[in-house]
Amino acid sequence: MTTPLSTIYMTQEQDNDLRATIHKRRQQRNEVQDRQREPKHAKSLVSQATAAALLADMANATGGQENNERMPAMEVGRNEKVLEFSRKMVIKEPYFTLSDSAEPTLRVDHPSDLGIEPFDVGRDKGVECAEKYKTKGNIALRQGDLADAYSCYTQGLGIALKSVGNDGETHGLASDIHRNRSHVNLLLGRFDEALADALSSVTQKTSDKARALDAKAYFRAGCAAYRLEDWHKAKKYFSFQQQLAPDDRDAKVHQRKTEIRLREQAGAGYRFEKLKTSLSRSHPRVDAATYTGSTAIAKTTSHGQGLFATNDIAKGDIVLCEKAFCIVWAHEEAAWTTMTLDARDERIRAFPAGLAKALVQKLRNNSSQVEKVQALFSDHKGLDQLVMSDGEPVIDTFQIHDIICRNAFSPGAQFGEEDVRRASAGLWIRASYMNHSCVPNTEREFIGDLMVVRASRDVKAGDEITHIYDDSNDLEKRAESLMRTWGFVCECPRCLAEREDGKVLRDQRRVLEDRANALIERESPVGASRLVVRKAENLAKAIEGTYDAKRYEGLPRPALMNLERWLVAARPPKSKSRDI
Numbered sequence: 001m002t003t004p005l006s007t008i009y010m011t012q013e014q015d016n017d018l019r020a021t022i023h024k025r026r027q028q029r030n031e032v033q034d035r036q037r038e039p040k041h042a043k044s045l046v047s048q049a050t051a052a053a054l055l056a057d058m059a060n061a062t063g064g065q066e067n068n069e070r071m072p073a074m075e076v077g078r079n080e081k082v083l084e085f086s087r088k089m090v091i092k093e094p095y096f097t098l099s100d101s102a103e104p105t106l107r108v109d110h111p112s113d114l115g116i117e118p119f120d121v122g123r124d125k126g127v128e129c130a131e132k133y134k135t136k137g138n139i140a141l142r143q144g145d146l147a148d149a150y151s152c153y154t155q156g157l158g159i160a161l162k163s164v165g166n167d168g169e170t171h172g173l174a175s176d177i178h179r180n181r182s183h184v185n186l187l188l189g190r191f192d193e194a195l196a197d198a199l200s201s202v203t204q205k206t207s208d209k210a211r212a213l214d215a216k217a218y219f220r221a222g223c224a225a226y227r228l229e230d231w232h233k234a235k236k237y238f239s240f241q242q243q244l245a246p247d248d249r250d251a252k253v254h255q256r257k258t259e260i261r262l263r264e265q266a267g268a269g270y271r272f273e274k275l276k277t278s279l280s281r282s283h284p285r286v287d288a289a290t291y292t293g294s295t296a297i298a299k300t301t302s303h304g305q306g307l308f309a310t311n312d313i314a315k316g317d318i319v320l321c322e323k324a325f326c327i328v329w330a331h332e333e334a335a336w337t338t339m340t341l342d343a344r345d346e347r348i349r350a351f352p353a354g355l356a357k358a359l360v361q362k363l364r365n366n367s368s369q370v371e372k373v374q375a376l377f378s379d380h381k382g383l384d385q386l387v388m389s390d391g392e393p394v395i396d397t398f399q400i401h402d403i404i405c406r407n408a409f410s411p412g413a414q415f416g417e418e419d420v421r422r423a424s425a426g427l428w429i430r431a432s433y434m435n436h437s438c439v440p441n442t443e444r445e446f447i448g449d450l451m452v453v454r455a456s457r458d459v460k461a462g463d464e465i466t467h468i469y470d471d472s473n474d475l476e477k478r479a480e481s482l483m484r485t486w487g488f489v490c491e492c493p494r495c496l497a498e499r500e501d502g503k504v505l506r507d508q509r510r511v512l513e514d515r516a517n518a519l520i521e522r523e524s525p526v527g528a529s530r531l532v533v534r535k536a537e538n539l540a541k542a543i544e545g546t547y548d549a550k551r552y553e554g555l556p557r558p559a560l561m562n563l564e565r566w567l568v569a570a571r572p573p574k575s576k577s578r579d580i
């Protein structure tokens with residue numbers, strides 16, 4: 001990435017302040033940790049516990065607050081209320097604890113530790129009960145309460161499915177609920193289940209009504225597959241929809257869109273200009289497929305896995321185009337940076353916590369996507385296969401933290417100013433396999449969340465595809481950043497040559513480069529006087545002189561690049577030079 005995502009440079013004073021705060025917090029937490037907690041058994045709470053009562057109870061038990069004072073609803077991140085007071089919560093192995101600022105807190109270690117008491121629809125049994133849940137779900141959906149709608153449909157479905165086979169009516173009811181829940185799942189971003197629900201709802205009956213409902217189900221299946229970027233499946237389901245509802249315009253539009261995605265996936269047909277014009281602050285994500293190009297993931301000799309060219313790629317050609325797996329833009333509500341102190345090396349780093357949250361949520365919602373993220377490089381090994389618990393994938397958030405630190409990219413400030421506190425960050429899975437080189441063979445640009453990687457020189461089949469993680473010309477700064485953010489020492493030919501130069505020569509080159517940059521900034525190349533051009537030429541010669549011809553054979557001379565560009569623009573064409 002051009003700007004390392006998780007490296008922040010602070011003054012010594014800021015660093016000390018932050019460390020002091022963290023150590024104070026740790027101490028406070030250690031002090032309160034030994035205080036007696038009030039463990040309570042779940043059963044003693046559940047019977048009468050609404051969230052409000054539970055929280056008030058907790059406040060009394062731990063904080064000694066007044067009876068009428070209620071704890072605020074549990075906070076996650078920034079004042080985000082996740083417990084609703086209208087619902088009954090059940091907490092497995094509940095216990096109260098004190099936060100690091102000694103506030104009474106309810107501790108839940110995993111989302112599956114928190115259950116929501118089912119809605120009660122009265123004494124009805126069987127089909128009537130399922131019907132009531134369906135109606136309640138429909139009302140919740142109309143009111144935009146997706147969580148309640150989901151919960152009602154799920155309960156209704158559980159009952160309806162048990163009655164399948166007894167009579168056709170009940171089967172129809174299960175289909176209806178599956179179809180409705182598929183819609184809710186699409187809205188909730190739960191695409192795996194949306195797809196499964198949609199397909200389960202298909203009746204294959206031949207009445208007009210049944211065909212219309214099946215068309216709707218296939219539409220939802222197509223949309224879910226589209227969002228999972230499974231274009232072949234999406235095309236199949238949209239075509240089933242079209243067969244059942246030939247006049248449906250939506251089906252045609254989606255079918256056409258999916259065909260465009262398939263062409264993009266095959267590498268024939270990105271319309272970059274159109275994609276650029278489709279972007280805005282409110283629509284910062286492109287509707288496009290990923291093209292993995294002539295690339296394959298394989299083991300490198302010394303730095304884990306890498307990306308390799310499977311064909312020759314000419315300079316300027318596309319190596320790969322990848323849509324972000326998950327991205328949070330700086331201007332979005334979800335953007336949020338935290339400072340983390342890594343216990344492994346005691347370093348403080350800025351971390352895109354908003355991206356971590358969005359990624360964990362996406363994975364929890366779609367277990368089919370978990371393993372390809374877990375397979376990405378991280379120091380904290382975590383889980384290497386999908387583990388399910390209570391129907392949900394287990395996500396090791398420490399592993400996700402590490403994966404983000406090592407693999408996330410910054411797509412640049414495409415929609416306004418950014419700073420370290422609110423910076424755009426995303427995860428591109430295929431591109432994550434590209435290792436670093438200070439003499440890379442690719443360069444990249446972003447169109448919204450589409451990363452376009454092109455060859456910056458000719459690449460031969462079998463070559464490793466690399467990009468530059470930190471493009472500083474200063475060896476020390478670059479090495480520090482590569483170690484701090486990605487944990488390795490670069491052994492590329494450029495680093496070896498610069499190390500061999502020694503500090504004195506490198507410093508000398510840097511002074512000359514600074515002078516060259518100052519000249520470039522001061523003087524426009526257009527109409528520059530001969531004196532200034534001569535000065536620039538002398539500087540270029542001096543910089544060139546710091547590069548040992550043998551040591552730098554075949555290597556770029558980055559300290560010269562800006563000045564050379566300036567000289568090309570400044571040197572007057574031959575016809576004019578006669579006039580001077």
Ligand SMILES: C[S@@+](CC[C@H](N)C(=O)[O-])C[C@H]1O[C@@H](n2cnc3c(N)ncnc32)[C@H](O)[C@@H]1O
Pocket residue numbers: 302303304305306376377406407432433434435436437485486487488489490491
């Ligand atoms: C984004 S991942 C690259 C893919 C990774 N090699 C893998 O096995 O999946 C970044 C990590 O790869 C390793 N890496 C990348 N470039 C390297 C290089 N030039 N030399 C040594 N290790 C490198 C470092 O461990 C770094 O943290």
